[in-house]
Structure formats: structure tokens, C-alpha cells
Amino acid sequence: MIHGILTxxxxxxxxxxxxxxxxxxxxxxxxxxxxxxxxxxxxxxxEFHTLSSSEKIEFTKTVVHEVNGQIPVIVGTGGISTEATxxxxxxxxxxxxxxxxxxxxxxxxxxxxxxxxxxxxxxxAVNVPIMLYNIPGLTGNHLEPLTVQALSKHPNxxxxxxxxxxxxxxxxxxxxxxxxxxxxxxxxxxILDTLSIGGHGGIAATSNLFPELVVSIYQQYQxxxxxxxxxxxxxxxxxxxxMQKASIPxxxxxxxxxxxxxIGPPRLPTKEISPALVTELHDVLKQHYNY
Numbered sequence: 001m002i003h004g005i006l007t008x009x010x011x012x013x014x015x016x017x018x019x020x021x022x023x024x025x026x027x028x029x030x031x032x033x034x035x036x037x038x039x040x041x042x043x044x045x046x047e048f049h050t051l052s053s054s055e056k057i058e059f060t061k062t063v064v065h066e067v068n069g070q071i072p073v074i075v076g077t078g079g080i081s082t083e084a085t086x087x088x089x090x091x092x093x094x095x096x097x098x099x100x101x102x103x104x105x106x107x108x109x110x111x112x113x114x115x116x117x118x119x120x121x122x123x124x125a126v127n128v129p130i131m132l133y134n135i136p137g138l139t140g141n142h143l144e145p146l147t148v149q150a151l152s153k154h155p156n157x158x159x160x161x162x163x164x165x166x167x168x169x170x171x172x173x174x175x176x177x178x179x180x181x182x183x184x185x186x187x188x189x190x191i192l193d194t195l196s197i198g199g200h201g202g203i204a205a206t207s208n209l210f211p212e213l214v215v216s217i218y219q220q221y222q223x224x225x226x227x228x229x230x231x232x233x234x235x236x237x238x239x240x241x242x243m244q245k246a247s248i249p250x251x252x253x254x255x256x257x258x259x260x261x262x263i264g265p266p267r268l269p270t271k272e273i274s275p276a277l278v279t280e281l282h283d284v285l286k287q288h289y290n291y
Contacts, residue, residue, distance in 0.1 A: 021062045030261065045208075074131055075100060089128070104134060162184070162186055163187055183198075247270045
């Protein structure tokens, strides 16, 4: 079962805006060696929305080859249309991925019935398990608990990443789905809360930067050290605050550079952060994380 802390993997870029596959391999090795329980590629922090289909396929191949079966790999394949999502997912089936993450369609507001049929058609068409991805703040479409309950009964839909930031929604998902349905927080600040209601962990962008710290939330909770888990969760506060000061994932990418793990700039139109914000970020890393 997918569980624990999965890194919302960022996509390393060269300064000419091409994917840096060498740095991708280095980042993946670093994260695997740091003890994360899985990788989540081509998500929001992976800048999936800026990548071509061919770039996504080559990036996925690089990640999967470097992981070499050591931990699960989930890859985002969702798009605006049902047909396009199925077609792209089918292209990636041969890469031996553990699960596909399928984000809700975006731009057009859809009914719950339309969303349910979208996911059911995809799950029927592919041979890789599906993780639902709910991030209504960016897509404009929210998967309601009753819809998730219905989708959870599909044999090829195994769980959900919820990035709504609404813990009440998380609790409703948990109450309406059985124990085998994987519930992962897509909000780094809700990892411990998710575990406390019987969820399975989190998909965390901050674990690119501080994998051991984020993994310790899960490990300490599992060992019964709730105080230690809570302290680790609270330590993510300052960097989470910084992440909200510029476009995703510009702060995280600059933080990686300052931590000695450069993965290049974000892809345009997202720009690198300002010099003033770099100074503020450096101070936060030094004050709160001893870097």
C-alpha cells in the first residue's frame, strides 16, 4: 500500500529552460537515500502544466530508471479532457509506474456527475491504479465527499491526494471510504492531522528540501511519539510561509539552491524570486533550519 511521505518531486531545469536529466537523477538519489516513502512526479510543484507530453515521458523514464523499484512512483497524467488523459496515460503504461495521479479537469466548471464519469472512464481504460487529485483552488473543480465515496468503489481507483487545505473535507473522505482507500494530504501543514484520523500520509513539496524532517513526522507518529511528530510538523511553518510569497515552485527551487542542491529555475512564465526575497529566504533557512 502507498503510505508515508511521498515527495512532490520538482522538475530540475537548465537555464535554457530544458529539463536537466542529470540533476533529476541526483535529486532522486538524494531523496531515496534520505528515506522518503515514494515520489510523486509531474504534479503542481513538478510544473506539469508547462511540460510537453514528450518531456513528461522522458522525465518519467529518468525518474523510474533511477528509483529502480526501491520506492513507489506516482506520476501525474491528468488533463482537461477525458480522451486526452486516457491517451497520455496509455502512453505511460509501459514505463512501470506504481500509480497514476489524475487531477480534476480545469478551466471549465464541471458538475459532480461529470467529474465522476471522467474518472470512471479513465479508470476503466487504463491498467495502472489511479489516485484522484483534488486541488480546487487551482482547478476550480472540487471532488465532493459523496463523489469520492462512489469513486472509491471502483477497483482501479485506490486513493486520493487532497490539496484543498480543508481538513473537514479530509475527514469526510475518511469517513465515507474504507480502510484500503489511500488518503494522502497534499497540504504539507496537514500531514499530522491526516495521520491522526487514520490517513496514510502526505505528498509534500517541502520534502524536496528537508526530507528527513518531513519523514520524521510520519515515523514519530507511527512510533507513538505524538509530541515529536507535532514538533516536526510545526517546524515546516516558516518555509511554508515563504512558499506563499511567490509563484509555485519558485521559492522551493531557490531554497534548493541555497541548501546546496541546485535544480535550476522554474519554467516561464514563472520567474525566479526577487533578490529581496532571496535574502529573506536565506535568513529563514539560517534561523529556522540551521543552514
